[in-house]
Amino acid sequence: MENRPLEYDYTIAKMFMLTTIVLGIVGMLIGVILAFQLAFPGLNLILGDNLAEYTNFSRLRPLHTDAVIFGFTLSGVFATWYYVGQRVLKVSMAESKLLMTIGKLHFWLYLAVVAAAVFSLFAGVTTSKEYAEFEWPIDIGVVVVWVLFGMSMFGLIGIRREKSLYISVWYYIATFLGIAMLYLFNNMEIPTMFATSPAGETGIGAWYHSVSMYAGTNDALVQWWYGHNAVAFGFTVPIVAMIYYFLPKESGQAIYSYKLSLLSFWGLMFVYLWAGGHHLLYSTVPDWMQTMGSIFSIILILPSWGSAINMLLTMKGEWQQVAASPLIKFMILASTFYMFSTLEGPIQAIKSVNAIAHFTDWIVGHVHDGVLGWVGFMIMAALYHMAPRVFKREIYSKAIMTAQFWIQTLGVVLYFTSMWIAGITQGMMWRAHDEFGNLAYSFIDTVTVLHPYYAIRGVGGLLYLVGFLMFAYNIYKTMSSRPVEERELQSASPMGA
Amino acid sequence: MNKLYLWGIIVVAIMFGATAYTLVLTGGGNKSLTDILSGDIVNALAITGAAALVVITVFVVIKYVRQMQVDSATGDLADENWDGIGEYKNSLPTGWAVMFLLTMVWGMWYWTIGYPVNAYSQIGEYNEDTAVHNAKFEAKYKDITGDRLVEMGESVFLAECKVCHGINADGIDGKAANLNHRIDAASVKHVIENGSNNKLLGFEMPMPDRNGLMNANSGYAPITDAEIELVSRFVANGMTGEGAEVFAGTCVMCHGADGMGVDSMGPNISKFDTVLVTNVLTHGKKGMIGVMPKFDRLNDKQKEAVGAYITNISK
Amino acid sequence: MFHWLEKHPFFFAVGVFIAIAFAGLIEILPNFAQASRPVIGTAPYSTLELAGRHVYIKNSCNACHSQLVRPFKSETDRYGHYSLSGEYAYDRPFLWGSKRTGPDLMRVGNYRTTDWHENHMKDPHSVVPGSIMPAYKWLFTNKADIDTVYAEQLTVAQHFSVPYNQDVPMRDGSVKNVKMAQSLSEAHEIALEEAKAVAVDMKDQDVKDAVSRGEIPEIVALIAYMNSLK
Numbered sequence A: 001m002e003n004r005p006l007e008y009d010y011t012i013a014k015m016f017m018l019t020t021i022v023l024g025i026v027g028m029l030i031g032v033i034l035a036f037q038l039a040f041p042g043l044n045l046i047l048g049d050n051l052a053e054y055t056n057f058s059r060l061r062p063l064h065t066d067a068v069i070f071g072f073t074l075s076g077v078f079a080t081w082y083y084v085g086q087r088v089l090k091v092s093m094a095e096s097k098l099l100m101t102i103g104k105l106h107f108w109l110y111l112a113v114v115a116a117a118v119f120s121l122f123a124g125v126t127t128s129k130e131y132a133e134f135e136w137p138i139d140i141g142v143v144v145v146w147v148l149f150g151m152s153m154f155g156l157i158g159i160r161r162e163k164s165l166y167i168s169v170w171y172y173i174a175t176f177l178g179i180a181m182l183y184l185f186n187n188m189e190i191p192t193m194f195a196t197s198p199a200g201e202t203g204i205g206a207w208y209h210s211v212s213m214y215a216g217t218n219d220a221l222v223q224w225w226y227g228h229n230a231v232a233f234g235f236t237v238p239i240v241a242m243i244y245y246f247l248p249k250e251s252g253q254a255i256y257s258y259k260l261s262l263l264s265f266w267g268l269m270f271v272y273l274w275a276g277g278h279h280l281l282y283s284t285v286p287d288w289m290q291t292m293g294s295i296f297s298i299i300l301i302l303p304s305w306g307s308a309i310n311m312l313l314t315m316k317g318e319w320q321q322v323a324a325s326p327l328i329k330f331m332i333l334a335s336t337f338y339m340f341s342t343l344e345g346p347i348q349a350i351k352s353v354n355a356i357a358h359f360t361d362w363i364v365g366h367v368h369d370g371v372l373g374w375v376g377f378m379i380m381a382a383l384y385h386m387a388p389r390v391f392k393r394e395i396y397s398k399a400i401m402t403a404q405f406w407i408q409t410l411g412v413v414l415y416f417t418s419m420w421i422a423g424i425t426q427g428m429m430w431r432a433h434d435e436f437g438n439l440a441y442s443f444i445d446t447v448t449v450l451h452p453y454y455a456i457r458g459v460g461g462l463l464y465l466v467g468f469l470m471f472a473y474n475i476y477k478t479m480s481s482r483p484v485e486e487r488e489l490q491s492a493s494p495m496g497a
Numbered sequence B: 001m002n003k004l005y006l007w008g009i010i011v012v013a014i015m016f017g018a019t020a021y022t023l024v025l026t027g028g029g030n031k032s033l034t035d036i037l038s039g040d041i042v043n044a045l046a047i048t049g050a051a052a053l054v055v056i057t058v059f060v061v062i063k064y065v066r067q068m069q070v071d072s073a074t075g076d077l078a079d080e081n082w083d084g085i086g087e088y089k090n091s092l093p094t095g096w097a098v099m100f101l102l103t104m105v106w107g108m109w110y111w112t113i114g115y116p117v118n119a120y121s122q123i124g125e126y127n128e129d130t131a132v133h134n135a136k137f138e139a140k141y142k143d144i145t146g147d148r149l150v151e152m153g154e155s156v157f158l159a160e161c162k163v164c165h166g167i168n169a170d171g172i173d174g175k176a177a178n179l180n181h182r183i184d185a186a187s188v189k190h191v192i193e194n195g196s197n198n199k200l201l202g203f204e205m206p207m208p209d210r211n212g213l214m215n216a217n218s219g220y221a222p223i224t225d226a227e228i229e230l231v232s233r234f235v236a237n238g239m240t241g242e243g244a245e246v247f248a249g250t251c252v253m254c255h256g257a258d259g260m261g262v263d264s265m266g267p268n269i270s271k272f273d274t275v276l277v278t279n280v281l282t283h284g285k286k287g288m289i290g291v292m293p294k295f296d297r298l299n300d301k302q303k304e305a306v307g308a309y310i311t312n313i314s315k
Numbered sequence C: 001m002f003h004w005l006e007k008h009p010f011f012f013a014v015g016v017f018i019a020i021a022f023a024g025l026i027e028i029l030p031n032f033a034q035a036s037r038p039v040i041g042t043a044p045y046s047t048l049e050l051a052g053r054h055v056y057i058k059n060s061c062n063a064c065h066s067q068l069v070r071p072f073k074s075e076t077d078r079y080g081h082y083s084l085s086g087e088y089a090y091d092r093p094f095l096w097g098s099k100r101t102g103p104d105l106m107r108v109g110n111y112r113t114t115d116w117h118e119n120h121m122k123d124p125h126s127v128v129p130g131s132i133m134p135a136y137k138w139l140f141t142n143k144a145d146i147d148t149v150y151a152e153q154l155t156v157a158q159h160f161s162v163p164y165n166q167d168v169p170m171r172d173g174s175v176k177n178v179k180m181a182q183s184l185s186e187a188h189e190i191a192l193e194e195a196k197a198v199a200v201d202m203k204d205q206d207v208k209d210a211v212s213r214g215e216i217p218e219i220v221a222l223i224a225y226m227n228s229l230k
């Protein structure tokens, strides 16, 4: 018994892989629609006048952000945890009935919460806070799902055979704690149905409505402490967890430097939280807090780049692998985009630069360098690595994968160059005065000038979506094509035509 | 040269091109690139930041990719190993470690010394900038008159007013006043029937409604529907056509012969003039078409200028 | 030490938690007492204005519009005085936004008017050629949810001492007393009174008729809110 290799149980990983793909398609499709709506506003009526309330840009935008963050990205995080966790802790989910039950509950409740969230956002039930739109009943659902995730994570850690925690596990733990803390504090709200009128009436109005515990500037502070770190613990920390596992695993290389891993991790943990003030530059938040946000953003470059450099150096001398494997290409480009956006962010966090960049599409460009080039690429790479192992079949087509890589890379490039132009142009036009000292442009002038760039962004987004559909198709075919031999695969994933 | 560097240079060139192109767009074709950059330090810093971002990322990444191509992995492996993944005990990359240390030292310095000693305040900065800006432009536009004033007025109009009055000042199909001529018949009629109280003279001086408007020609009987129709068209037609008698009998007292206005009695209703526009901008206006907001944030010179512009286009 | 932590997940987690919780304590807490004090001239939202604010949130106008005037000459020229912290004292949630696809609306009440909003919300393109803002036609038929507004007013008055039915000082030295109802039916009456004042300046006959029937279309509430932004 003892000597037989561990049989890892990927049931739950597979379920979350499915939602990663489905919600990825949904979220990105909405993203593409949004992009074209800004270029061609007629598309607000895409399903006709009667449904415009549900298909217009403003109703769809939170659906896009929440679908890609809480749907696509989180599913990806869960899927990879249920895969990576077992393997680096050297313990199988199958070893504990309890853990399996918790895992399944985790999945099904997650699905229920997603459904409720989609429904409520379409209905216009939102608190308006970015990335924290959900009203309190859904918040409660989110918290329960998160607690289940935590139980399942710490449960697995509790019964581990590998005494020492691998780097990826550090990052998964941080993800869990970070989001838990942030989400709780930013969603402090009082349901209004508990109010009693002087006439004695109770239970007045919509039962799901609530009012924030914080007001004005305070509310903004808490929100962007959350918003910034939702990026940290949703788009950075768990994705770093992924790359620390999947890149060395796929390439068969050892991590370049433990010390670099260590310093990057603790540096990131300590520095990230301070930088949230860069979302509030030139606002009514006190100057010293804004300054703090800017300073820490600059310092943050280093722990961020630390992980990326560690990954690039792990591939030292392995160029033939990069050249040969589209899977490794995805991860190398992901690291590169990670470096790009973690330098772009700090530069935009400099007060004078932010004076131009804030409120413009340059920020949207920065966002999508990160989410498309880094988060999206890494999650797809992770799933590509997992697929042959969880389905015990080789990846259906390497050719599709290669084509997909280039199509999506082009998509990202079109996205960020167009938003770069749009954002900087708009930022400077808003500031411009003419020879008489009057504003040089009315607002609408600064809107119409962007039309071509909005159109280009739409095309870029469409390419990315097409690539993602190719990815989905490739995974689907992988599930249904001929099984490969029943032996544990070591590094490089086997790929078909 | 390695292909990578070529690619790097191409990428940098593309992004520089894109960035330079933003300046072309921003200038609207009539400002040079250096003007835009030197006129506003914030523009210059943003562009510099953007440039630095591209250059640094591209060449640092190339540096590491070169190591993938030519170097080879070495070092002592740690004893541990997770799912087959090993770890080298390599020390920190020097450049990275030094930079990390430097930014931390800089951060501490900035926080404890740089920032407090500067005593920066964003409102203080705003006040200074605004004072400089105002001084600069006041010197320039204080004395302008004639065509230059009209030009300045056009610039205000295009930034502030076209949202309601339309780019041609035609009122966009009746959504706001058509400023190409003084007034529409429908508005005149509305004013006669309902009176008007918009401080068009700069102070409260209402025009009575139809019950207070008597026609001298008909023995001071209240103005009739037919007369209202006539005189409305007369006024809207620029004081020509039928209805002159009604006007003479009822309106002249306050609006003067030819409707040119009477001091402290009634505004000019035959033409726009700077005083009238300035009063509208200072007090706003509510009429048949809708409500025109007041524009506190324009200074006197800007109001005068836009008044000159409207007077000019409505000639 | 780190090697030890890596073998002891509990202490590892505690370490991570301390590292990440630290910043929040130091950065966020100090501002709380200070920022919640309203500046003179800031009054609580009236019933209809708050209803309009709900419409604004429901339709995520904040996805494209900010409500924060930064202290730059170019912004104060365009939008008016830069924002002051105390002006937001009754904003729950804050609506600063993070993207200006459309212009800032912090003080839009100063330079846009009822009839303009009406035209604009029905079809932005027809007033502002080239506008990419969606048309919001359904606001003209959907009814504002006054019940929920009233529940919110009660909640903030009770928990956050928002001064309804009290005199608050205005900039010109006068005082303003924003009424909150004693009962649900009174809340509807108050909102309707306000709605009538807005509808007078409107052109859409269906909306005017609805208001005279005692109904409050969302557009009326939204315009009341827009006009209150000063």
Ligand code: HEM
Binding pocket: A130, A227, A231, A235, A236, A275, A278, A279, A297, A298, A300, A301, A304, A338, A341, A342, A343, A344, A345, A346, A348, A349, A354, A357, A358, A359, A363, A366, A367, A369, A370, A371, A374, A375, C098
């Ligand atoms: C060193 C790391 C980073 C820093 C210092 C940073 C800094 C910034 C700054 C200054 C803004 C603009 C705030 C504004 O003016 O509105 C911003 C926005 C944003 N960044 Fe980053 N960034 C970093 C990395 C990333 C990464 C890696 C991602 C995603 C993968 C990301 C996602 C976002 C998002 C989603 C926003 C938009 C927030 C909003 O809705 O306004 N950032 N970041």
Ligand code: HEM
Binding pocket: A027, A028, A029, A031, A032, A033, A034, A035, A036, A061, A064, A065, A068, A069, A072, A073, A130, A361, A363, A364, A367, A368, A371, A372, A375, A376, A457, A458, A460, A461, A462, A464, A465, C063, C098, C099, C101
């Ligand atoms: C097919 C690809 C995608 C397209 C075409 C797309 C398009 C868009 C558009 C048009 C917006 C609104 C920008 C605005 O308001 O001006 C947006 C916002 C956003 N998207 Fe995407 N998106 C895509 C994929 C993704 C993915 C994969 C993620 C995350 C993993 C993501 C995360 C976000 C976030 C966080 C924002 C909010 C940015 C902010 O508020 O600053 N998007 N996206």
Ligand SMILES: [Ca+2]
Binding pocket: A127, A132, A133, A134, A135, A136, A139, A187, A189
């Ligand atoms: Ca919530």
Ligand SMILES: [Ca+2]
Binding pocket: A130, C098, C099
């Ligand atoms: Ca945003």
Ligand SMILES: [Cu+2]
Binding pocket: A227, A228, A229, A231, A275, A276, A278, A279
């Ligand atoms: Cu941030």
